[in-house]
Amino acid sequence: QVQLVExxxxxxQAGGSLTLSCAASGLTLRNWAVGWFRxxxxxxxxxxxxxxxxxxxxxxxxxxxxxxxxxxxxxKNTVCLQMNSLKPEDTADYYCAARGYWSGTWGxxxxxxxxxxxxxxxSS
Numbered sequence: 001q002v003q004l005v006e007x008x009x010x011x012x013q014a015g016g017s018l019t020l021s022c023a024a025s026g027l028t029l030r031n032w033a034v035g036w037f038r039x040x041x042x043x044x045x046x047x048x049x050x051x052x053x054x055x056x057x058x059x060x061x062x063x064x065x066x067x068x069x070x071x072x073x074x075x076k077n078t079v080c081l082q083m084n085s086l087k088p089e090d091t092a093d094y095y096c097a098a099r100g101y102w103s104g105t106w107g108x109x110x111x112x113x114x115x116x117x118x119x120x121x122x123s124s
Contacts, residue, residue: 002026009118020081022096030074033102038092047106086122093117
């Protein structure tokens with residue numbers, strides 16, 4: 001059974017940092033492109049960041065570009081999202097998701113597997 005499990009969420013003050021992790025089981029993550037998405041209350045799920053199978057290509061949403069980085073450790077079957085200079089508007093449930101190909105578009109319907117999310121709350 002494929003599982004993606006996010007961790008690392010929590011409460012942080014504006015300007016602070018958090019690192020989220022996505023751990024996979026039942027799935028060899030190095031064969032998959034991985035994306036992070038987020039969903040704030042009352043809003044649609046939006047793309048945050050993505051990384052290709054090798055880690056050599058990354059892509060970010062406009063709202064986080066320059067503040068967030070994404071990395072992967074295929075030996076540990078994990079992908080991390082480093083979030084810096086956090087803002088209250090970054091408050092959301094954060095989800096990791098995987099798909100078997102890389103492209104420049106990242107819609108929620110394109111993803112094959114999803115985690116259940118981890119909550120990030122940024123206080124002002």
